[in-house]
Amino acid sequence: MAQDNHIFLDIIKCMIEKKKYKEACQYATLLSLQDNFSIDDFLLPLVLQDKLFGVDEFLKVSVRHQNELVAFLDMVFGKSSVRDTMVEYVGQHGIPEVKFDKLHSKPWKKLIARLLKMFKLPSDLTPNFNKRRNEGALNFLLHKRFIENSFGDESWKEMVQEAVGDDEELQKELVYQVAQYGDVSEALRWAHFYSIDKKDWPYNVRLLEENPDGNRPQQKLNQQQEEESWDNEIQPIEQIEYHKLTLPENAVHLVDNPSMFENTGLQDIDLVGVDCEWKPSFGGHINELALMQIATRKNVFVLDIVNLGNKVPHLWQELGKFLFNNCDILKLGFSLTGDIHMIKQALPNLNFSQKQVGFLDLCTLWKHIDRFAKVKLPYEVQKGGPSLGSLVHHCLGHPLDKSDQFSNWERRPLRKSQIIYAALDAYCLIQVYDVLKRCCEEVKFPFDEVCYNLMTNEKANRKKPNKVTNKKTLELSKSGYTSASQSTLGVCTGRQIKIVCDTMLQGLGKKLRSCGIDCVILDNHEDHMLCVKYAQDERRYILTKGFETFKMLNGYVQSGHCLKLISDVVEEQLKEVIDYYKIIVTKDHVFSRCQACNGNSFVKISRSTMDTLVNLSEVKTCPPPPCLYEDEATGFSSEDEYEEVVPPPPSLSRKWDLYPDEKIDVGLCQTRLGQKIQVKAVPKPILSKYDFFYVCEECGKIYWDGSHYERVLSGRLQGIVQ
Secondary structure, eight states, rough: OOTTTGGGHHHHHHHHHHOHHHHHHHHHHHTTTEEEIIIIIHHHHHHHOOOOOOOOOHTTTTTTHHHHHHHHHHHTTTEEEEEEHHHHHHHHHHOOOGGGGGOOOOHHHHHHHHHHHTOOGGGOOOOHHHHHHHHHHHHHHHIIIIISSOOOOHHHHHHHHHHHOHHHHHHHHHHHHHHHOOHHHHHHHHHHHTTTOGGGGGGHHHHHHHHHOOOSSHHHHHHHHHHGGGGGGOOOOOOOOOOOOOOGGGGGGEEEEHHHHHOOOOOOOOEEEEEEEEEOOTTTSSOOOOOOOOOOOOOOOEHHHHHHHHSSSHHHHIIIIIIIIISSEEESSSSSSHHHHHHHHHOOGGGGOOTTTEEEEEHHHHHHHHOOTTTSSSSSSSSSSSOOHHHHHHHHSSSOOTTTTTSSSSSOOOOOOHHHHHHHHHHHHHHHHHHHHHHHHHHTTOHHHHHHHHHHHHGGGGGGOOOOOOOOHHHHHHTTOHHHHTTTTTSSSSSTTTTEEGGGGOOOHHHHHHTEEEEEHHHHTSHHHHHHHHHHHHEEEEEEEEHHHHHHHHSSTTTTTTEEEEOOHHHHHHHHHHHHHTTEETTTTTTTTTTTOOEEEEEEHHHHHHHHHHHSSSSTTTOOOOOOOGGGGGGGGOOOTOOOOOOOOOOTTTTSSOOGGGGEEETEEEEETSOOOGGGGOOOHHHHTTHOOOOHEEOOOOEETTTTTHHHHHTTTTTTTT
């Protein structure tokens, strides 16, 4: 088909005439027919319909269309109104289902930035986008310098040059704006720096150039007016005392070569502060990690990523193993998500664990502690949002000096003030942690337990607490504290509890998934100790059958978090778990998870889409999945192995995520997560029997409606489902 692809051109053009843009785009991609179409045929219509999945796939192999599409979007962005321009375009081409709420500058700008970043396109392709971005960057920098007064001189100079670049109009705007803010001498300095023609200088800048002593009548009048202005009657700005680094200077180590990296003194530690720095990009370019700071109680190591890069992969691997993937070392950060993303992107050799073991976000901890009135931090602060500087002020008495925050962190050599700033940002995390712990312990707040719960299951803290059901929890609640580990032993739904089954309970694990319970199942070759890792990283309860295994695993988790099952029958084991943890399972929970992979996101596809998938799938591309449960000794019941089922169409209270079939790539026979859809595993008689099928997004397994649902409810799950 790919060799004779030209014979399908007329069919695809017919699809375009019928406004079937998604299908036309998919088939053009599948048959490598990109060169036969323009961006007007289906790419721009799909953009206007906000259906970018197929567009991305099409563009990946066509640089010409990448450039043409982005150039067109930039041209529209330069117009006075994106909406007015595109409304006219939509009318001319008769495009249906347009998302008009997206036809504004902000989403349009985000789309251009996304495509530039995704395909690494040259910046000269988007002059209007660049100009608008740089104008915004300049205004931001002016505000930080003259309104917030939070810019150091060197950082100000670096970042202005970065934002203005070679744009002569922006250079003139910089001089004008700085003069407007009243710093005429600074405006004159920039006028000379950029060699701006004197005819374009503001009047007061020309005056200062001609009479630097300020003795001209007009200059004296301006000075007198400023002195008499009521704005100057306010009290002088109070000098702020900032928090200082208490470590000696020789305790701050700039690690910028392999030899220093190899000899860093990271030994015998159980606590570090971690922070990162990168050059602000103002949305134009990809942010790249420049520094990573690791603070201990005695030293701070500032790792120069620009110089080290990935030149020493073995040293990064050692650091990852010793520190970042070591749950015995507590790693402190503030708003960690951004830092961790940058570290993973820049340093793949760290082999960063997806579980992010042993990380504690002090921002999240602070918000959690702040809900309890009994915990009082040492210093009252009237202003400031949830920033690190504000938290340092609350705990240590003085805010952080952020004048070097917006610096060109990629420029070398680094200034001394930058190195000290970076070191303090990491070291203060340890100081703040100590203060928070002391304040909590003084009022008997369960600090260690809260930290443990935040590290192992951060998302759970956003949920509403479970209803208090026992005396101890009630007492803690009255005193102002609650314990997540104690409350989960009360009544909970199948959606709220998470479980890990060891290798002896694979059949039970499958049954738990059929009840909608999030359950990880260890494979035969996996070690029992992996259960502990799941329990700690994802706050799961451990289920085991062996007595010796139970004794071993139970010693690593809190009381009640590891359960030894008595029965050898899967149905009775299920009853034991439901009763012990007081789990409520309703009809809406049953079959709401994929029994093969534990996922709960499904795509609902029609019979016609299913037929298309079957026809397009190549031989042997989607083989039937192997049996996950190998023998009956594990508790596996084979009775329902060959009937793939889901309940009838879901109600509004359904406990799974259901998506329309536009969320799959029909041409590639894949889910949006890149998983092959297992069409070959569905028996042919089933294909013509049912109108709808359900595809697991995470593994591609296919389910369908059947009588099995009612039989299970009235059979093996009778007495379990409420």
